[in-house]
Amino acid sequence: MASMSQSPVSVIEFATPFVVFLGDITAETYAKTGVGLIQWRPGECVGQMRLSSSTFDAGVPDVTAAAARAAGARSLIIGSAAVGGVVPAGWVPALCEAARAGLDIVAGMHGRLAALPGLAEAAAEGGARLIDVRVPPPGLPVGTGRKRTGRRVLTVGTDCACGKKYTALQLTADLNRAGVDATFRATGQTGIMIAGRGVPIDAVVSDFVTGAAEVLSPDAPAHHWDVIEGQGGLFHPGYLQVTVGLLVGSQPDAFVVCHDPLRTHIMSWPDFALPGVADVIERTVLIGRLTNPGIRCVGVSLNTSKIPAGERARLLARYAEESGVPCVDPLIDGTGAIVAEIRRRFSS
Amino acid sequence: MASMSQSPVSVIEFATPFVVFLGDITAETYAKTGVGLIQWRPGECVGQMRLSSSTFDAGVPDVTAAAARAAGARSLIIGSAAVGGVVPAGWVPALCEAARAGLDIVAGMHGRLAALPGLAEAAAEGGARLIDVRVPPPGLPVGTGRKRTGRRVLTVGTDCACGKKYTALQLTADLNRAGVDATFRATGQTGIMIAGRGVPIDAVVSDFVTGAAEVLSPDAPAHHWDVIEGQGGLFHPGYLQVTVGLLVGSQPDAFVVCHDPLRTHIMSWPDFALPGVADVIERTVLIGRLTNPGIRCVGVSLNTSKIPAGERARLLARYAEESGVPCVDPLIDGTGAIVAEIRRRFSS
Numbered sequence: 001m002a003s004m005s006q007s008p009v010s011v012i013e014f015a016t017p018f019v020v021f022l023g024d025i026t027a028e029t030y031a032k033t034g035v036g037l038i039q040w041r042p043g044e045c046v047g048q049m050r051l052s053s054s055t056f057d058a059g060v061p062d063v064t065a066a067a068a069r070a071a072g073a074r075s076l077i078i079g080s081a082a083v084g085g086v087v088p089a090g091w092v093p094a095l096c097e098a099a100r101a102g103l104d105i106v107a108g109m110h111g112r113l114a115a116l117p118g119l120a121e122a123a124a125e126g127g128a129r130l131i132d133v134r135v136p137p138p139g140l141p142v143g144t145g146r147k148r149t150g151r152r153v154l155t156v157g158t159d160c161a162c163g164k165k166y167t168a169l170q171l172t173a174d175l176n177r178a179g180v181d182a183t184f185r186a187t188g189q190t191g192i193m194i195a196g197r198g199v200p201i202d203a204v205v206s207d208f209v210t211g212a213a214e215v216l217s218p219d220a221p222a223h224h225w226d227v228i229e230g231q232g233g234l235f236h237p238g239y240l241q242v243t244v245g246l247l248v249g250s251q252p253d254a255f256v257v258c259h260d261p262l263r264t265h266i267m268s269w270p271d272f273a274l275p276g277v278a279d280v281i282e283r284t285v286l287i288g289r290l291t292n293p294g295i296r297c298v299g300v301s302l303n304t305s306k307i308p309a310g311e312r313a314r315l316l317a318r319y320a321e322e323s324g325v326p327c328v329d330p331l332i333d334g335t336g337a338i339v340a341e342i343r344r345r346f347s348s
Numbered sequence: 349m350a351s352m353s354q355s356p357v358s359v360i361e362f363a364t365p366f367v368v369f370l371g372d373i374t375a376e377t378y379a380k381t382g383v384g385l386i387q388w389r390p391g392e393c394v395g396q397m398r399l400s401s402s403t404f405d406a407g408v409p410d411v412t413a414a415a416a417r418a419a420g421a422r423s424l425i426i427g428s429a430a431v432g433g434v435v436p437a438g439w440v441p442a443l444c445e446a447a448r449a450g451l452d453i454v455a456g457m458h459g460r461l462a463a464l465p466g467l468a469e470a471a472a473e474g475g476a477r478l479i480d481v482r483v484p485p486p487g488l489p490v491g492t493g494r495k496r497t498g499r500r501v502l503t504v505g506t507d508c509a510c511g512k513k514y515t516a517l518q519l520t521a522d523l524n525r526a527g528v529d530a531t532f533r534a535t536g537q538t539g540i541m542i543a544g545r546g547v548p549i550d551a552v553v554s555d556f557v558t559g560a561a562e563v564l565s566p567d568a569p570a571h572h573w574d575v576i577e578g579q580g581g582l583f584h585p586g587y588l589q590v591t592v593g594l595l596v597g598s599q600p601d602a603f604v605v606c607h608d609p610l611r612t613h614i615m616s617w618p619d620f621a622l623p624g625v626a627d628v629i630e631r632t633v634l635i636g637r638l639t640n641p642g643i644r645c646v647g648v649s650l651n652t653s654k655i656p657a658g659e660r661a662r663l664l665a666r667y668a669e670e671s672g673v674p675c676v677d678p679l680i681d682g683t684g685a686i687v688a689e690i691r692r693r694f695s696s
Binding site: 143201203205206209211241242245272291 | 490491492493494549551552553555559583585586587589592593596617619620634635639
């Protein structure tokens with residue numbers, strides 16, 4: 001086991017406003033990060049940079065690197081993914097030009113930005129930083145388990161890719177709208193790009209996962225809520241260790257279970273049946289009690305996009321009744337009902 | 349979450365026989381690794397290398413690098429730890445000489461061997477490898493949860509440093525002595541040095557911990573037992589994620605709970621009470637069922653070194669009765685009773 005780290009600790013962080021770089025991708029499928037950024041941080045996006053007119057259009061003004069800089073942009077975020085997950089050679093000249101213009105380059109792809117030919121030199125010339133959001137920050141400590149001030153809610157799920165990030169973002173927005181001071185805490189690359197800061201928790205060395213979660217969500221005022229983006233699943237045969245470390249390090253007071261009601265098994269693990277929402281609630285409480293004995297479920301977030309309109313209300317009602325907490329589809333209903341449950345349970 | 353790796357996978361491995369390097373330490377306290385190596389692999393140790401006559405004597409012949417090489421040694425293992433966990437400058441010339449003589453250098457200290465002045469060059473000259481056992485091998489995959497052939501027993505514990513490595517080593521020896529084909533699987537630096545191969549599980553990136561455990565203990569003949577060295581503890585606020593990943597990736601048929609009966613709280617975490625043996629059994633079964641529904645406890649391993657002689661037998665009997673499985677102090681009793689329980693439960 002690692003010894004306690006004495007180094008200064010930090011999270012990944014980049015400056016805004018930003019410009020979204022879309023390269024030459026032609027379909028929205030490959031631009032999820034860019035579309036999410038524009039959706040969740042519209043006020044901080046000065047525009048998009050595209051390599052050709054056939055590139056997918058994210059619906060914001062086209063800008064050059066110089067124009068983006070003049071409009072106040074401080075970062076260029078690669079908001080699209082190429083096949084294979086690496087930056088295509090054809091994108092590199094535009095990225096170099098942006099770095100030379102002084103824009104920090106932010107990416108969540110495989111391979112390090114500094115390895116792209118000429119980019120490190122261009123960044124040095126322009127005084128720009130190269131920020132790989134898949135690379136954990138240095139100096140992460142071992143988890144202490146010490147009780148921190150402020151409140152925390154974590155999104156968990158019956159599987160990967162079932163709405164944990166979206167639910168956390170929506171819940172943060174709805175809490176703030178209701179006058180509750182809340183901060184989204186990102187743990188995955190897309191979340192980090194949307195938040196502008198965070199820790200890629202699945203890339204952290206195992207010994208430091210609880211500590212990374214503690215650093216991500218530090219002491220806060222008593223009525224402040226951190227809304228922490230969950231990862232993986234407690235019944236996931238590949239990733240449950242990430243989920244467990246994030247849960248115990250986050251020491252959440254509350255959690256929301258995200259679930260796709262049509263899924264029958266763990267995605268890409270066909271031999272593993274999907275756990276039920278009740279199983280996840282029970283297991284989350286059991287393990288989460290280690291660092292927060294008061295942990296409780298405050299909501300279920302359901303993906304109802306493929307449920308016939310006539311069955312939706314009945315399905316939500318069934319899950320709400322079975323779990324004893326509000327059940328919403330955050331995309332359709334928002335998370336107001338979960339905000340109300342949080343206020344009721346915690347007098348926030 | 350990481351995508352499945354396609355790279356070839358491996359574990360850390362080094363060649364034997366070996367010579368133990370003790371540097372200039374003066375007390376056995378700092379030579380635990382070297383002493384353990386000589387204890388567990390006496391037939392493969394050609395001797396010790398000491399920097400001066402005041403260095404602690406591990407009780408094997410003193411040899412020079414050249415003499416060790418002539419005696420067939422293929423590796424030099426740094427078997428002592430200096431204060432601060434780094435290799436002192438005064439040790440480097442002797443290490444360079446050994447590398448130049450063609451001995452692979454094996455170390456488990458902080459900092460990479462290649463960073464020591466002149467050592468990489470010396471190794472290149474002698475055709476020697478530099479092996480940092482704290483650095484995980486490349487190409488580790490994501491855990492699949494696929495059922496593997498052969499049998500597995502994992503040591504778990506109520507805390508860190510309560511006998512998991514020693515118990516696994518003794519159990520491997522006792523199984524083999526009883527005619528059961530068994531292999532020790534190392535997950536920590538000292539264990540890796542003793543076994544000559546393994547994966548430093550706590551240093552693996554979180555996403556790959558279950559996969560690393562799968563690689564460490566591959567398919568085997570039906571009646572073969574892998575005895576896997578446990579890490580951390582399921583109730584440990586800093587390290588439980590390592591323990592969980594190792595448990596689920598190992599998919600053990602059986603486990604042994606290691607426990608220090610005099611400890612009252614998690615070592616170095618005074619705010620966290622030590623769990624009971626029964627708590628650990630229950631939690632291990634609950635989580636381990638995900639990849640092995642038949643998982644069961646087959647023994648309790650107790651550290652009775654500080655228990656008065658007259659109370660020892662009663663204490664062991666009490667733990668055996670409470671847990672329903674044999675309870676031994678492996679240092680005094682060996683693990684024959686646990687071997688018998690394994691044979692009875694699994695017809696091995």
